[in-house]
Amino acid sequence: MAHQTHAYHMVDPSPWPLTGATAALLLTSGLAMWFHHNSTALLIMGLMTLILTMFQWWRDIVRESTFQGHHTTPVQKGLRMGMILFITSEIFFFIGFFWAFYHSSLAPTPELGGCWPPTGINPLNPFEVPLLNTAVLLASGVTITWTHHSLMASNRKQSIQALSTTIILGLYFTILQSMEYYEAPFTIADGIYGSTFFVATGFHGLHVIIGSTFLIICLMRLIKFHFTTTHHFGFEAAAWYWHFVDVVWLFLYISIYWWGS
16 A cells, blocks of 8 residues: 555455355344344344444544545545435335335235224324424434544534434434333234334334434534544544435324324
């Protein structure tokens, strides 16, 4: 790398994609073992491997971008395109859930009682916890935009405050959703309504947890002076992801909670 004559980053061989794939295999196998045999050994191994992989892979990327100067302008363009394609793939991931929901709800079969929600299902009130969750996520969208503007204006104090507020709102959303799941009058086993509701909102909740993790890492980097007014793509990527999570929730709220009830 000392004799490099181009602006591109030739990534060194890394074990983390392999350990990440191993962690994913252990997690999925561990979940199956937990569900069917009440054994958590594989699940715990998968979680530990995943956490270790995340920690070390993030450490390497922070070194490359902040201390070694590998994230040049052309490299950042490639990273931006990669993030855009990743979010596009996530959009299509959720389209499948919406497709299943509307396919079942627009023409309910006789087995469902010919109506939606199906006979016997008592849906959640969309103007209680779901509406509060909507307000929380919309507020977090405002605070993360405030963070970005403060970062570009070199206002360190405000950017830390705004990002901390965003993280708190994200964690609050997760707590509210877990309480909602605990008190829901139906389960994932209650036919197509239960499956589409819990799979769609559950995967969205997982994305909120992932997004919150991104933002916590960004807050740590912000406190350690890793970002400048012009060099902060790590934060931008996390902000794009968070806005994507916000928009998906709006569609979920309007479709499943409000119209679907």
